[in-house]
Amino acid sequence: MEKLTDQEYMRYSSHLLLEGVGEQGQLALRNAKVLIVGVGGLGAPVALYLASAGIGHLYLVDDDHVELSNLQRQIIFTQQQLKQAKVSAAKASLSQLNPHIEVTAFAQRLTLESANNEMLEMFEQVDLVIDCTDNMPTRQMINKYCVMQKIPLIVGAGIRMEGQLISFNAKKSDSACYHCLYPFDDTAEANNCSTSGVLGPLVGIVGSLQALEAIKHLTGMPVSSLNRLMRFDGKTLQWQHFSVVKDPQCAVCSANV
Numbered sequence: 001m002e003k004l005t006d007q008e009y010m011r012y013s014s015h016l017l018l019e020g021v022g023e024q025g026q027l028a029l030r031n032a033k034v035l036i037v038g039v040g041g042l043g044a045p046v047a048l049y050l051a052s053a054g055i056g057h058l059y060l061v062d063d064d065h066v067e068l069s070n071l072q073r074q075i076i077f078t079q080q081q082l083k084q085a086k087v088s089a090a091k092a093s094l095s096q097l098n099p100h101i102e103v104t105a106f107a108q109r110l111t112l113e114s115a116n117n118e119m120l121e122m123f124e125q126v127d128l129v130i131d132c133t134d135n136m137p138t139r140q141m142i143n144k145y146c147v148m149q150k151i152p153l154i155v156g157a158g159i160r161m162e163g164q165l166i167s168f169n170a171k172k173s174d175s176a177c178y179h180c181l182y183p184f185d186d187t188a189e190a191n192n193c194s195t196s197g198v199l200g201p202l203v204g205i206v207g208s209l210q211a212l213e214a215i216k217h218l219t220g221m222p223v224s225s226l227n228r229l230m231r232f233d234g235k236t237l238q239w240q241h242f243s244v245v246k247d248p249q250c251a252v253c254s255a256n257v
Ligand SMILES: [Zn+2]
Pocket: 176, 177, 178, 179, 180, 181, 246, 247, 250, 251, 252, 253, 254
């Protein structure tokens, strides 16, 4: 029977004490493969928490380089890593944090055209995808592939003083998808942290919640944000939630279309 090593028993002792995790849960985390798309304000805390939690294999995709203005919120990077490819810098930080895990870095924009076999293969292998991107076309593309490959998806967003979180699970036939919630492929203007501003801890809160939901999903705990849009107002610290139901006419996830 598969067991944790002595080192792992010590490292993850706080998980092992938890009823919902225990040794079986920790083994599930060790065997898990998780794809994080976007290593920015959201992806940074997601990657740090999932690496420290002992997710066995993390895949990182991002084509950006570390810039000075990133350091205000992208807490995985340091001043010494300026100009480095984000995924390489993140991989170095994560390997220092937890040498027991494997990190695969793709320093390129996510594209899922058939020409890019490497990325398609990666999509087929992972147990969970975490969307930490900041633009609608990429979010829609990620959602489409998660529906096609039946991969659970955790989506986060943070801008100005507002955060959003929602999860979907295409393994469940009644689960909605991102396209049910936002049935359009483009936005009139590009809204992201660089153009609209954001407070660092706001994306830290949303990213931490994405990591929390990921660990819950992988260890078999109920995922509270499943088909539930959670909106956080950083000014008042108020949460609002809305149920999202599957759209029977959804162009992406409905069998009727
Ligand atoms: Zn849908």
